[in-house]
Amino acid sequence: MQYENVRTTCIYCGCGCAINLQVLDGEIVGVFPDPQHPISRGSLCIKGWNVASFVRHPDRLATPLVRQGEGFREASWDEALQLVAERMGAIYAASGPQSIGFLASAKCTNEENYLLQKLARTIVRTNNIDHCARL
Numbered sequence: 781m782q783y784e785n786v787r788t789t790c791i792y793c794g795c796g797c798a799i800n801l802q803v804l805d806g807e808i809v810g811v812f813p814d815p816q817h818p819i820s821r822g823s824l825c826i827k828g829w830n831v832a833s834f835v836r837h838p839d840r841l842a843t844p845l846v847r848q849g850e851g852f853r854e855a856s857w858d859e860a861l862q863l864v865a866e867r868m869g870a871i872y873a874a875s876g877p878q879s880i881g882f883l884a885s886a887k888c889t890n891e892e893n894y895l896l897q898k899l900a901r902t903i904v905r906t907n908n909i910d911h912c913a914r915l
Contacts (some may be wrong), residue, residue: 782804782842783803783804783810785801786801787800787814788800788801790799790824790827791888791914792827792831792886793827793886795819796819797813797820797828797891798813798814798819798827799813799814799824799831800812800813800911801813801831807836808835808836810870811828811829811832812824830861843855843857844845844860875905877905878906878908880900880904880908881906881909881910881913882896882908882909883902883910884896884908884909884910884911884912886912893911896909897909899904909915
């Protein structure tokens, strides 16, 4: 039984704290801070310490869901992204760019949120982008 240590970025906010995941047989079993990282400097908040439980939580979606009738069904990423692109394109064509909005997430990195606002402003041509920092 040998643990693998995987360095990554914490997913709970956009601060960019570095964490080391302890992985055993493909499963995250523990987390500890990176003492050399310039942001976290060997510390983690309470949410960062609980990354392992979040990743393995049974309520977490692992595949996309698309509406079918009154319920949802699992779909591939290609199918789900194609559906989103088609529906956004139809809304854009019918009502213009100001009819589309984007919601950024505190669980994404600053870089991911930056890319989302670039998508909104340069591709879709809307400034309708917001962020909810309540975790």
